[in-house]
Amino acid sequence: MKKRIIILGSTGSIGKNALKIVNHLKDEFELVAIAANSNVKDLIEQINTFKPEGAGIFDERHHKNLSENVNSKCRIFSGQRGIRALVREHEADIVVNSIVGAAGLLPTLDSIESGKSVALANKESLVVAGKLVMAEAKKNNVEILPVDSEHSAIWQCLIGENYSNIKNIILTASGGPFLKRNIDTYESITVEEALDHPNWDMGNKITIDSATLMNKGFEFIETHWLFGIPGDRIKIMIHPQSIVHSMVEFNDGSIKAQIGIPDMRIPIQFALTYPERKKGTVDNRSLFNSMQLEFEQPDLEQYPCLRLAIQALKVSGTAPAVLNAANEMAVNAFLRKEIKFTEIPVLIERTVKNHDVIDDPILEDYLEADRWARDYFKNEVVRNGN
Ligand SMILES: NC(=O)c1ccc[n+]([C@@H]2O[C@H](COP(=O)([O-])OP(=O)(O)OC[C@H]3O[C@@H](n4cnc5c(N)ncnc54)[C@H](OP(=O)(O)O)[C@@H]3O)[C@@H](O)[C@H]2O)c1
Incomplete structure (x- = not known):
């Protein structure tokens, strides 16, 4: 059927x-x-x-x-x-x-x-x-x-495994278009530069989130909820080639990775055909032509949005909902050229700091936190200057 x-x-x-x-x-x-x-x-x-x-x-x-x-x-x-x-x-x-x-x-x-x-x-x-x-x-x-390609990778690594044997999850990140750019020049980053992602062709919002690494921060939170792993066992690794889509390290020292060319048709198809696999349309032949795999630790000074997301998961409750809403407001303001790239994390942090977190929220609390953050961002953060 x-x-x-x-x-x-x-x-x-x-x-x-x-x-x-x-x-x-x-x-x-x-x-x-x-x-x-x-x-x-x-x-x-x-x-x-x-x-x-x-x-x-x-x-x-x-x-x-x-x-x-x-x-x-x-x-x-x-x-x-x-x-x-x-x-x-x-x-x-x-x-x-x-x-x-x-x-x-x-x-x-x-x-x-x-x-x-x-x-x-x-x-x-x-x-x-x-x-x-x-x-x-x-x-x-x-x-x-x-x-999400990273979570599909983790899921695929975990098929047939006992989750109690997971030591760490290693979430890979391309680092976005500004990985090698001097941090002193971040203030002058244009919308056009931020929308030019080196590996993935995506919608505008996630492309900006990938440039600030808020996207990786969101994926960090997503990993926690999908696989039930605490934040301190989710490691983030910059991997500019986006070939290794993520990894799982087990208690016995073994590490499994899922790899492939960066093409969203692979994880989307797997989600739809699971638990089966069907013939795909992606051509992996170019993968081994010049396969050079690099990994490095992310610098949280270079990527303050990632730090904010890690903190939001630690706080939990309604904090991540406020982080998300403030991020949507900031990214839209950046796309409309109303704020600078470097103001995105500053304005988000200001909003998050002023929120009274509800620890064990019900649906209405999450929705209210989202509304509050958007209003606060509009009325206090932007209007009062930054
Ligand atoms: N693109 C990727 O490679 C990628 C990878 C992993 C995860 N994701 C995630 O997937 C989601 C979509 O990303 P995307 O890159 O595909 O974004 P996108 O290209 O901007 O597409 C967003 C889609 O959502 C629709 N939409 C927006 N608000 C809606 C609403 N209130 N009700 C119904 N439809 C609505 C848009 O419709 P209109 O066209 O009419 O505006 C559009 O079809 C995001 O959460 C992103 O983080 C994306």
């Missing part, structure tokens, strides 16, 4: 790659529904190509345009409620959540509560509310299938 798939964020970098896989493995998958934020043009094209039962657009202003330009058999959903209903009301086996940002949290919970496995690209779901998401998944007997 074909696996029934929903893709949230189908017009984004991960979403489009997920569609390629659905198309490549037509006999394995049936695309049930797709959703996006506001890119109605690409969404219409996808609906007309894949003919899903349902489609959702977050920005309600596009509802009419969407309805008028697709086959009437496709049920149209809009707004936040609409996206949530799309997830809950369709029968499906797996929801690929490739929405960007904290907006992905509620759809992750909707997928879990309606009994659907989540192929999770939206790492922000786990950064904001990892404890709740993992507890809900356990309660509903639903699998969280990692899509």
Whole structure:
């Protein structure tokens, strides 16, 4: 029987790659529904190509345009409620959540509560509310299938292993475009330079997060929740080639790594076909042409966002939700050229420091912390000068 798939964020970098896989493995998958934020043009094209039962657009202003330009058999959903209903009301086996940002949290919970496995690209779901998401998944007997290449690597290294034998998890990081750049020149980093990632082709937000290494900080938090390993046993290693996607060190001294060329189709496909493997579309032949593998410790002075994320996990509670929201605000401000690259960590830290952490939050506390951080950032941090 074909696996029934929903893709949230189908017009984004991960979403489009997920569609390629659905198309490549037509006999394995049936695309049930797709959703996006506001890119109605690409969404219409996808609906007309894949003919899903349902489609959702977050920005309600596009509802009419969407309805008028697709086959009437496709049920149209809009707004936040609409996206949530799309997830809950369709029968499906797996929801690929490739929405960007904290907006992905509620759809992750909707997928879990309606009994659907989540192929999770939206790492922000786990950064904001990892404890709740993992507890809900356990309660509903639903699998969280990692899509992030690092977490897919760790997961693949752990198949058949007893988690109690894990000594350390070694999370690799490319170091982004500014690894070798003199830190004294960071103030003049432009948006265009920050968007030019050396190894990966991704959406704008995660590309900036990769340049500041906040992305690695988020992955550090994600690793903790996905694999239940405390922060002091998650080691981060800069590996500029992005060939070793991450490693697991076991108690007996053995280290397993998962390697391959940096191409998100590999981890996305594995999440969708798991526990099986199917023929892929990625050509690994170039891998051994000039394989030189380098590893070095990250410098937390060079990457203050990484330090902030490590601290946020130590504090836990609502602290990572505030970190995430402040980061979204800062990255958007940088992309709009309103703040400098070096102001991103400064403004995030100021927001995090002013938050009263709730230690054992329920869903409403996480959502309130997210709202508070965005308001604080807008009204206090930016308006009062930095
Ligand atoms: N790209 C990668 O290689 C990569 C690797 C690992 C993890 N991830 C994670 O995957 C997620 C997506 O990254 P990306 O690079 O694919 O981002 P992206 O290219 O910016 O795509 C984001 C997608 O989310 C949609 N979206 C945004 N807000 C939405 C909402 N409220 N409701 C429904 N759809 C919404 C966007 O729709 P519109 O197009 O209409 O705006 C778009 O389809 C992020 O959490 C990222 O950290 C990405």
